[in-house]
Amino acid sequence: MNTIHKLTEYFSKLPGIGPRQSKRFVYFLLSRDNVFLEELSKLIISLKKDVSICRSCFRYFPSNHNTSTKICDVCSNKNRDNSVLMIVEKDSDFENVEKTNTYNGFYFILGGTLPILERDPNKKIRIIELMKKVESNRKENKLAEIIIATGLSTEGENTKDYLVSKLKPISEKNKIKLSLLGRGLSTGTELEYIDTETIKNALQNRH
Amino acid sequence: MNTIHKLTEYFSKLPGIGPRQSKRFVYFLLSRDNVFLEELSKLIISLKKDVSICRSCFRYFPSNHNTSTKICDVCSNKNRDNSVLMIVEKDSDFENVEKTNTYNGFYFILGGTLPILERDPNKKIRIIELMKKVESNRKENKLAEIIIATGLSTEGENTKDYLVSKLKPISEKNKIKLSLLGRGLSTGTELEYIDTETIKNALQNRH
Amino acid sequence: MNTIHKLTEYFSKLPGIGPRQSKRFVYFLLSRDNVFLEELSKLIISLKKDVSICRSCFRYFPSNHNTSTKICDVCSNKNRDNSVLMIVEKDSDFENVEKTNTYNGFYFILGGTLPILERDPNKKIRIIELMKKVESNRKENKLAEIIIATGLSTEGENTKDYLVSKLKPISEKNKIKLSLLGRGLSTGTELEYIDTETIKNALQNRH
Amino acid sequence: MNTIHKLTEYFSKLPGIGPRQSKRFVYFLLSRDNVFLEELSKLIISLKKDVSICRSCFRYFPSNHNTSTKICDVCSNKNRDNSVLMIVEKDSDFENVEKTNTYNGFYFILGGTLPILERDPNKKIRIIELMKKVESNRKENKLAEIIIATGLSTEGENTKDYLVSKLKPISEKNKIKLSLLGRGLSTGTELEYIDTETIKNALQNRH
Numbered sequence: 001m002n003t004i005h006k007l008t009e010y011f012s013k014l015p016g017i018g019p020r021q022s023k024r025f026v027y028f029l030l031s032r033d034n035v036f037l038e039e040l041s042k043l044i045i046s047l048k049k050d051v052s053i054c055r056s057c058f059r060y061f062p063s064n065h066n067t068s069t070k071i072c073d074v075c076s077n078k079n080r081d082n083s084v085l086m087i088v089e090k091d092s093d094f095e096n097v098e099k100t101n102t103y104n105g106f107y108f109i110l111g112g113t114l115p116i117l118e119r120d121p122n123k124k125i126r127i128i129e130l131m132k133k134v135e136s137n138r139k140e141n142k143l144a145e146i147i148i149a150t151g152l153s154t155e156g157e158n159t160k161d162y163l164v165s166k167l168k169p170i171s172e173k174n175k176i177k178l179s180l181l182g183r184g185l186s187t188g189t190e191l192e193y194i195d196t197e198t199i200k201n202a203l204q205n206r207h
Numbered sequence: 208m209n210t211i212h213k214l215t216e217y218f219s220k221l222p223g224i225g226p227r228q229s230k231r232f233v234y235f236l237l238s239r240d241n242v243f244l245e246e247l248s249k250l251i252i253s254l255k256k257d258v259s260i261c262r263s264c265f266r267y268f269p270s271n272h273n274t275s276t277k278i279c280d281v282c283s284n285k286n287r288d289n290s291v292l293m294i295v296e297k298d299s300d301f302e303n304v305e306k307t308n309t310y311n312g313f314y315f316i317l318g319g320t321l322p323i324l325e326r327d328p329n330k331k332i333r334i335i336e337l338m339k340k341v342e343s344n345r346k347e348n349k350l351a352e353i354i355i356a357t358g359l360s361t362e363g364e365n366t367k368d369y370l371v372s373k374l375k376p377i378s379e380k381n382k383i384k385l386s387l388l389g390r391g392l393s394t395g396t397e398l399e400y401i402d403t404e405t406i407k408n409a410l411q412n413r414h
Numbered sequence: 415m416n417t418i419h420k421l422t423e424y425f426s427k428l429p430g431i432g433p434r435q436s437k438r439f440v441y442f443l444l445s446r447d448n449v450f451l452e453e454l455s456k457l458i459i460s461l462k463k464d465v466s467i468c469r470s471c472f473r474y475f476p477s478n479h480n481t482s483t484k485i486c487d488v489c490s491n492k493n494r495d496n497s498v499l500m501i502v503e504k505d506s507d508f509e510n511v512e513k514t515n516t517y518n519g520f521y522f523i524l525g526g527t528l529p530i531l532e533r534d535p536n537k538k539i540r541i542i543e544l545m546k547k548v549e550s551n552r553k554e555n556k557l558a559e560i561i562i563a564t565g566l567s568t569e570g571e572n573t574k575d576y577l578v579s580k581l582k583p584i585s586e587k588n589k590i591k592l593s594l595l596g597r598g599l600s601t602g603t604e605l606e607y608i609d610t611e612t613i614k615n616a617l618q619n620r621h
Numbered sequence: 622m623n624t625i626h627k628l629t630e631y632f633s634k635l636p637g638i639g640p641r642q643s644k645r646f647v648y649f650l651l652s653r654d655n656v657f658l659e660e661l662s663k664l665i666i667s668l669k670k671d672v673s674i675c676r677s678c679f680r681y682f683p684s685n686h687n688t689s690t691k692i693c694d695v696c697s698n699k700n701r702d703n704s705v706l707m708i709v710e711k712d713s714d715f716e717n718v719e720k721t722n723t724y725n726g727f728y729f730i731l732g733g734t735l736p737i738l739e740r741d742p743n744k745k746i747r748i749i750e751l752m753k754k755v756e757s758n759r760k761e762n763k764l765a766e767i768i769i770a771t772g773l774s775t776e777g778e779n780t781k782d783y784l785v786s787k788l789k790p791i792s793e794k795n796k797i798k799l800s801l802l803g804r805g806l807s808t809g810t811e812l813e814y815i816d817t818e819t820i821k822n823a824l825q826n827r828h
Contacts, residue, residue, distance in 0.1 A: 002683035003671035007664045010657075014646050020713075025635050027712050029668055030681050036631075037665055043628045045662040047650055050624035060651050062623035091648050092641075093398040100403040102410055147413055151397040182412025184389030186396065186405040190358040191300040196307040198393040203309055205389025205412050206354060209476035210464035214457045217450075221439050227506075232428050234505050236461055237474050243424075248459040250421045251451055254443055257417035267444050269416035298441050299434075507812040514817040516824055561827060565811040596805030596826025600819040603807065604772040605714040610721040612807040617723055619803025619826050620768060 056133070058109040058126055059091050074098075074107065081105045083144035085137065087130065087163060089113055089151060097149070105147075108133060113155035114162050121162060131166065138174050145177040152183070263340070265316040265333055266298050281305075281314065288312045290351035292344065294337065294370060296320055296358060304356070312354075315340060320362035321369050328369060338373065345381050352384040359390070470547070472523040472540055473505050488512075488521065495519045497558035499551065501544065501577060503527055503565060511563070519561075522547060527569035528576050535576060545580065552588050559591040566597070677754070679730040679747055680712050695719075695728065702726045704765035706758065708751065708784060710734055710772060718770070726768075729754060734776040735783050742783060752787065759795050766798040773804070 001009075004026055012022035029037060052063035054072035061072035074080065084105030088094050094107050110125040121127050137143040148163050150156040164178065171178040183201035185194065194202075208216075211233055219229035236244060259270035261279035268279035281287065291312030295301050301314050317332040328334050344350040355370050357363040371385065378385040390408035392401065401409075415423075418440055426436035443451060466477035468486035475486035488494065498519030502508050508521050524539040535541050551557040562577050564570040578592065585592040597615035599608065608616075622630075625647055633643035650658060673684035675693035682693035695701065705726030709715050715728050731746040742748050758764040769784050771777040781801065792799040804822035806815065815823075 003664060003668055004681065004683060007661075007668060010661050010664060013649075015649050016642060016645070021637060023713065023716075024637070026668070027681065028634075028636050029665065030672060034669060037668060040628075040631050041662045041666040043624060043631060044650065044658055044665070047624055047628060047647070047658060048655060051651060060625065060648065062625060088398060090399070092645065095644075096399050096401065097406060100406045102403075102407045147410075149398060151399075152392050152395055153397060156397070179413040181409040182389060182391030182414060183393065184391040184408070184412065185359050186391070186393045186408075187402050188359055189393065190360060190363075191295060191356060192297070192303050192358075194303065195394050196309075199304060199307045200309045201391070201393075202388040203354075205391065205414065206386040207389060207412065210457060210461055211474065211476060214454075214461060217454050217457060220442075222442050223435060223438070228430060230506065230509075231430070233461070234474065235427075235429050236458065237465060241462060244458055244461060247421075247424050248455045250417055250424060251443065251458070252455040254417055254421060254440070254451060255448060258444060267418065267441065269418060299438060302437075502812060504813070510813050510815065511820060514820045516817070516821045561824075563812060565813075566806050566809055567811060570811075593827040595823040596803060596828060597807070598803030598805045598822070598826065599773050600804070600807045600810065600822075601816050602773055604774060604777075605709060605770060606711070606717050606772075608717065609808050610723075613718060613721045614723045615805070615807075616802040617768075619805065619828065620800040621803060621826065 057094075057107045058111060058129060059094055059107065079104075082137075082142045084147065085134070085143060085145070086147040086149050088149050089156065089159070093149070093151070105145075110150070110159070113150065113153070114159040115155055116158050125159065127162075127166065130163075131170075134167065134170060134176075138170065138176065143174075143176050145179060146171065147179050147181065149181050264301075264314045265318060265336060266301055266314065286311075289344075289349045291354065292341070292350060292352070293354040293356050295356050296363065296366070300356070300358070312352075317357070317366070320357065320360070321366040322362055323365050332366065334369075334373065337370075338377075341374065341377060341383075345377065345383065350381075350383050352386060353378065354386050354388065356388050471508075471521045472525060472543060473508055473521065493518075496551075496556045498561065499548070499557060499559070500561040500563050502563050503570065503573070507563070507565070519559075524564070524573070527564065527567070528573040529569055530572050539573065541576075541580065544577075545584075548581065548584060548590075552584065552590065557588075557590050559593060560585065561593050561595065563595050678715075678728045679732060679750060680715055680728065700725075703758075703763045705768065706755070706764060706766070707768040707770050709770050710777065710780070714770070714772070726766075731771070731780070734771065734774070735780040736776055737779050746780065748783075748787065751784075752791075755788065755791060755797075759791065759797065764795075764797050766800060767792065768800050768802065770802050 007026050007029075008019065008022045011017060011025045012019050014022075050062060051060050052070055053059070054061050054075055055070045056075040057072060059072060063069070081104045085108055086097070086103065086105055087108045087110060088097065089110050089112065091109060094109060097103055108130055110130070112124045114121055114124050118124055134143065134146065146167060148160050150160045150163070160180065167178055170176065182205055184198065184205050185202050214233050215226065215229045218224055218232045219226050221229075224232075257269060258267050259277055260266070261268050261282055262277045263282040264279060266279060270276070288311045292315055293304070293310065293312055294315045294317060295304065296317050296319065298316060301316060304310055315337055317337070319331050321328055321331050325331055341350065341353065353374060355367050357367045357370070367387065374385055377383065389412055391405065391412050392409050421440050421443075422433065422436045425431055425439045426433050428436075464476060465474050466484055467473070468475055468489055469484045470489040471486060473486060477483070483490075495518045499522060500511070500517065500519055501522045501524060502511065503524050503526065505523060508523060511517055522544055524544070526538050528535055528538050532538055548557065548560065560581060562574050564574045564577070574594065581592055584590065596619055598612065598619050599616050628647050629640065629643045632638055632646045633640050635643075671683060672681050673691055674680070675682055675696055676691045677696040678693060680693060684690065702725045706729060707718070707724065707726055708729045708731060709718065710731050710733065712730060715730060718724055729751055731751070733745045735742055735745050739745055755764065755767065767788060769781050771781045771784070785799065788799055791797065803826055805819065805826050806823050
């Protein structure tokens with residue numbers, strides 16, 4: 001198999017990219033100059049070297065290899081509220097929440113969601129790491145609330161149920177509030193078209 | 208103008224119907240038998256006769272002309288909770304909420320929404336009728352909560368603001384709770400894609 | 415069942431209309447004045463009386479009941495070229511072709527398409543009437559070409575094959591040209607995305 | 622700017638990729654192992670080395686650097702019909718036509734399309750190289766037909782008009798047929814919905 005085909009195959013593994021668009025990427029690269037290709041190639045090869053996983057929240061962050069820091073800028077920010085911990089599925093969820101400038105607590109990146117009937121949750125999400133973090137935060141006596149902020153897809157809901165079952169004992173014993181994101185109408189919604197579940201939530205959470 | 212064109216024009220006034228689909232409706236009718244056309248014609252002409260506007264909630268309901276009843280089956284249902292009143296924009300909103308079987312109070316149909324900067328709200332929504340109903344319900348000492356359930360479109364939000372400004376005095380004076388439908392994540396939502404406003408609401412309304 | 419429900423049911427039979435939009439139609443009608451409903455009702459009831467099927471091309475056309483004319487304005491137009499006959503599936507196809515002002519011959523409306531393996535073609539399309547018309551046109555010695563202008567859906571193609579098999583004998587015997595609409599690239603097409611069949615046709619029909 | 626941002630920026634230059642999907646690509650790469658990243662990086666850097674532009678048709682093709690061949694496998698295929706030359710906009714057009722197995726002649730890749738009123742066509746398409754190739758093919762007395770196979774977008778049509786104006790003199794002088802892809806109905810089309818231009822073409826090119 002030649003380089004065009006091999007590269008097409010690699011690009012078609014990118015999320016949301018089919019074989020046709022993947023081929024277009026290759027032709028696009030062929031039309032760029034050598035500097036572009038070299039720079040892109042270099043960025044890809046140095047990606048893992050330049051990026052670390054935060055030992056505290058497990059998100060990817062740019063690392064400085066001169067120092068031994070393995071804690072991201074959010075987790076090491078003294079101005080953030082260390083009494084609240086928000087659990088999200090993935091890095092892009094974290095980014096979207098950060099962008100809103102409405103949350104000042106800490107995060108934990110689960111690294112995925114839990115399929116229904118999954119026998120080994122540990123293989124799909126960082127449940128062991130989460131429990132450890134909660135336990136250590138608790139011991140330092142600073143944890144007042146854990147927000148489970150998984151999505152409302154079927155797998156997201158399943159993950160939420162699993163997290164609740166795992167976190168409830170520690171939450172009750174230590175009076176840590178265990179909360180879920182509010183549910184109800186989202187921007188632009190028309191009452192005429194919303195589903196039963198969302199109407200129920202909107203009624204229950206009326207204020 | 209001939210009948211085909213005239214009927215096409217009438218059908219193209221139906222909500223969401225353009226001239227092309229409208230023409231297809233006419234051809235469809237031409238392909239039906241006479242009984243179908245006669246029955247459809249009869250139903251349209253008798254629509255207003257067979258349907259009344261409820262004097263209490265202002266929704267359309269099938270009326271019995273032998274009796275002088277002008278109150279719909281929901282408003283005259285003694286098993287419903289007469290301490291709660293939900294204000295919705297239109298009949299189809301009412302229907303969607305009823306379908307969920309989660310609300311047992313009464314309704315008020317506004318009959319529309321309020322465009323921004325509208326000078327004469329009374330021309331767009333039943334604000335006078337609403338104020339009268341709230342006043343009379345209050346006097347009978349039965350009103351405990353008013354739920355403003357307008358949609359989250361720009362006009363729906365503007366309508367909500369207007370209703371709050373009109374209802375706040377009477378609500379505060381008489382200790383009637385004035386509530387809004389809960390806002391936040393709706394079924395199927397992924398955290399990665401939701402807008403700032405909805406994230407704010409979901410955080411604020413976490414539980 | 416009450417009038418609202420019955421009318422909703424009737425509207426939901428219109429092509430492309432589901433129960434929800436159908437209900438919106440009813441509420442829309444309820445919001446109109448009596449004059450609107452009366453006029454619409456009258457148009458529907460008089461539709462069949464005011465519209466005839468042309469005895470020559472079988473399309474619907476506005477008829478004048480004072481005269482006994484049962485031939486539409488296109489078929490009775492002496493300026494049109496009576497040597498060409500175009501066979502189309504339905505009235506809206508006829509209308510779309512007329513709108514282009516590029517065809518000056520006559521038409522025949524099949525009244526439908528032929529599903530694959532249909533045992534009784536006569537029940538689905540006006541094949542008997544078509545054969546009669548072709549025969550009579552031929553006898554008057556005026557038919558030089560028959561254009562089969564069915565669509566390129568699977569059923570349209572099946573109908574075309576059936577028409578070709580039926581018309582070929584009469585066409586060959588009498589030297590009437592039997593033609594199909596040209597196939598190939600249509601407006602806006604990008605070569606990169608077109609299907610094999612269309613590329614084949616575009617190559618074959620290059621000019 | 623850190624590596625995550627830089628790589629996101631590079632990916633967002635790929636055709637059809639916005640900043641959000643681009644970021645997802647980066648996170649996807651972070652989740653792969655080192656072998657994946659190294660291989661991808663290597664493929665990109667070696668792309669231009671492993672791929673040449675054919676000196677005859679100007680398409681990209683995998684090159685063998687041991688030999689000095691700069692002619693692609695299609696252009697050097699003795700079994701192909703050297704009397705026909707098809708001009709296409711880009712490599713993916715070539716690929717789509719090849720896939721159909723219906724064309725056995727040669728190709729020329731223009732490398733783009735001509736915007737309307739473009740003053741310097743040579744900067745946008747390989748017009749000089751095309752004229753040279755046509756001239757040399759003609760001299761070898763083998764060229765019988767040139768097929769202009771640009772797309773039916775506005776720019777594609779403009780490119781076609783320009784090519785016709787440039788190729789007509791040489792075509793007429795040397796009795797080389799200058800042809801365009803057939804236009805008309807494409808697979809799946811319904812007569813009811815097609816545009817005037819396509820109906821005109823379909824009627825003109827009926828057969």
